[in-house]
Amino acid sequence: MGSLSVKLFGKTLRNPVMNASGTLGYGREIEPLWGIETLGAYVTKGLSLNPHHGNPTPRVWEEGRGLINSIGLQNVGVDRFFDEHFPLFQQKRTPIIVNFFGFTEEEYIACAERIRPDRLIVALEMNLSCPNVKRGGISFGKDPDLVHGIVKAVKGVTEIPVIAKLTPEVKNLKEIAQAAYEAGVDGFTLLNTIPAMVVDVEKRTIPIRGGLSGPVLKPVALKAVCEISTSFPVPVIGAGGIMNQNDALSFLMAGAKALQVGTATFIDPYAIPKIVKGLGEYLKRCRCSSINAIVGTACG
Amino acid sequence: MGSLSVKLFGKTLRNPVMNASGTLGYGREIEPLWGIETLGAYVTKGLSLNPHHGNPTPRVWEEGRGLINSIGLQNVGVDRFFDEHFPLFQQKRTPIIVNFFGFTEEEYIACAERIRPDRLIVALEMNLSCPNVKRGGISFGKDPDLVHGIVKAVKGVTEIPVIAKLTPEVKNLKEIAQAAYEAGVDGFTLLNTIPAMVVDVEKRTIPIRGGLSGPVLKPVALKAVCEISTSFPVPVIGAGGIMNQNDALSFLMAGAKALQVGTATFIDPYAIPKIVKGLGEYLKRCRCSSINAIVGTACG
Amino acid sequence: MDDIEGKITKNDEVAPGYYLLRIKLSRPMDPFVPGQFVMVRIPGKDVFLRRPFSIYDYRQPVLTLMYKVVGKGTEILSKSRKNEKVFVLCPLGKGFNLRRRKHYVVLGGGIGIAGVHALIRRLGARSSVFFGCAAKEELALIKDLGDLPVAASTLDGSYGFRGTVVELLSERLATFRKEEMEVLACGPVVMLKALRRILEKDRIPCQVLLEERMACGLGLCFGCVTKTVDEAEPYKRVCKEGPVFDLWEVCL
């Protein structure tokens, strides 16, 4: 029987399927439906040094087979997360990846410092690309020098592996990845949402500006995963419109070592367990001994 | 009765609806269905100094409600276009926008020089962002300095207004636009396709890498149109997933002075005449005297 | 809480633009509290996100919803036919808290009646029911409550009190013993704001069922928040901390 387990940054995950940050609350919310130990690893909602209130509504909008969100990074702050929510993952022995962000370099650093190594913490995932929040108009993911600086600084204050989560910067993606890589980044998550907007033609207003996620992202994210996974010798985690087993396989074959499922959970709250199950069945069908054997097979 | 006519670069177009470059052949191919004089202006297939053969097949792929193309800029070259195809537009008195590209700065310049001013030529549209062709890996639209240089050089050799057609560079869009603006660009077309890819899970291959177009682009393009049209005092032409009258209105309200319809024509070859008609009816219904009155009303 | 497959057994227009939808569930739903809701996956592929609807009634195995056509999702739902399959994530959220009072005044404004229908049924004689709508055609929305006394108002005066349901309540408020009563309401924001104004003086206890655009309905996305007076954490999730909130704790 094939094994779904993958090794990421020296830790063994029982499968390569994670939730995408911000799409599975603090973890406990999904427990009435399925246990979070189903996940290869739980990715936290984006955390910051201090709590954030987030944006006014509307915060979510349907656009074709896509979702535009403008949550604005509402979160209880890194300390309260570890006080109130981390115990559940300890109890269930579920590895976590801590997604975090800051509005200044200092905030990133202080937030990373706050997170002490733990055998359940697989990595810190730096959200370098939040299109929803515009403090001073700066976005760290925009500029290779900024990326280099911030990754280097974060690497300097933590022993936990650091993942850079990038936005679909299209043509500059490789340049940005290069900057993060040179600063010592341990892996990449691709992609975050794409900036988007809706016009209400009746009211002549813009009901929402935010980040686009869901199936519409998939072909763009696949391209990014293939490009980055063949260019850098560190693991890539794929995200963007993974709705089912087939999408998951596409990302693995494009070079992703692990996967994050976001918007799909809103359409079908069992999407994640179904994908985990589907991957297991696929291994059986193709008589593969390990899921790792298919990683990058389409994009060599 | 409201008027659909718009003024662009000093010329009056009978309506703001154009085809998007590369999606209406050389113009004559649609004539069995409707006359090209239906268009506000015809945008040429991307032309280059010398003819180009383009890419091997598959060149087109359906991905959800999106199209991925990898045509590779096949075209007969600028000279043959003017010899063989331009007479049709002269005969039908249809204004044209000449979309062109090059693989070197010299090719851009030489191509632009070849195009003599004509009362039917509204503008030259520089394709700064062709993700399909990778000669030397350079893409002009990537770097603000390259954009500045190439726009300035082209402006130096032609009296025809010059439009920069940008790719969804997401976070750098404004910076790129700024570079083009400082080099004297007369307008923008937003957006070109987004780089994308497909994985064939059965065969474990990548059947196509190319540019993504169609409805999936719309919310991304709207965002770009709103951002650029409010930042620079030159006209913006909107493109990206315009399928019907409502989409067209969204782009106008987001700040586009004119529109380009691409992929929609493949789904419904009458999409363009229907949109022109629909806009006319909208003006009647809302008792607007001119289509210009709604431009930018949502995104002020 | 579960995602239950069901089959449409009825989807009838009960008043112009209003529908009653009966879904036969393939498995029993967990016990629910009035005010709780479900997330329905609209049949077909044209609607991406699920849509939230209050539990109008549930008698195993039939779940009943009442909805108004307001946009794309409800439009397509209204065209779904008998025997079509739907997935229903249920029951969700926090319903009305009914352990506090002896006498409840229940208000439903327009389609807001769907949010308090199960509540009214559960309270029976412990409640006084007020229903407001635009015109007498919409009285069909309370047909199912035929056996209970309902004070109704119409904006055009075509039936009952002419005016809003809050104006009607305001006229009758004096007849209730304020110390013993609590108001439970569901309706458009303007209605809830007006209600707030008439209850403000005595700060009469009041729970309101709020609506917001939702993506998940489970508390996962933080997309459906409403602003509250809690300064430390002003935005609460309607799907998780709500949809029923204490009127005096929210900023409408």
Place this chain on the structure above:
Amino acid sequence: MDDIEGKITKNDEVAPGYYLLRIKLSRPMDPFVPGQFVMVRIPGKDVFLRRPFSIYDYRQPVLTLMYKVVGKGTEILSKSRKNEKVFVLCPLGKGFNLRRRKHYVVLGGGIGIAGVHALIRRLGARSSVFFGCAAKEELALIKDLGDLPVAASTLDGSYGFRGTVVELLSERLATFRKEEMEVLACGPVVMLKALRRILEKDRIPCQVLLEERMACGLGLCFGCVTKTVDEAEPYKRVCKEGPVFDLWEVCL
């Protein structure tokens, strides 16, 4: 050429995985040349691009297509029911050129028969028809040609000649007068390549109907090209310069 609304009047499985689709057009289609094709908008919203199909038969107002289920579009089409509406852009492309010869040898391989069916009907006695398929179940594809002599081959030998249709033709080739004949063929690329090999020595004139993924079908997108020996402009559009090409001008 026009985009004509039609109504499905028949959509029957004639052999496992093969369907005959009859569409009643609301307006007459322009006169067509065998080998020309149509672009069909598949009912529903799950298929984005239209799909190309050869004109199998057309007798006003009924257009007939024959198709094989090979992927998403044809799968969904096979589930379309009677009376469903479809849009058909037609007639498209350049058909077979029939002004040249007295005797035509027509080859259809598998579903390729759909591309030459109307041709065979038009040529009548002027042609010798060869049809190859995998097994005798697929003979249903030539049932409509019952009144004409067809030489058939099956890969498994369950009917007629055992082997490919090109092997069959190769055996018979000597019986034809090469100076007067022309081959017209439609089938998978492997078949056309094999055909090329047996015709190469005498460079017998041959027209082939090629298939390519298409977006527009009108020559607008340059998505459907095939490579030719024309060095100046190697890529020709299958939908515009084709789908019928001179075998000796294409690089298969």
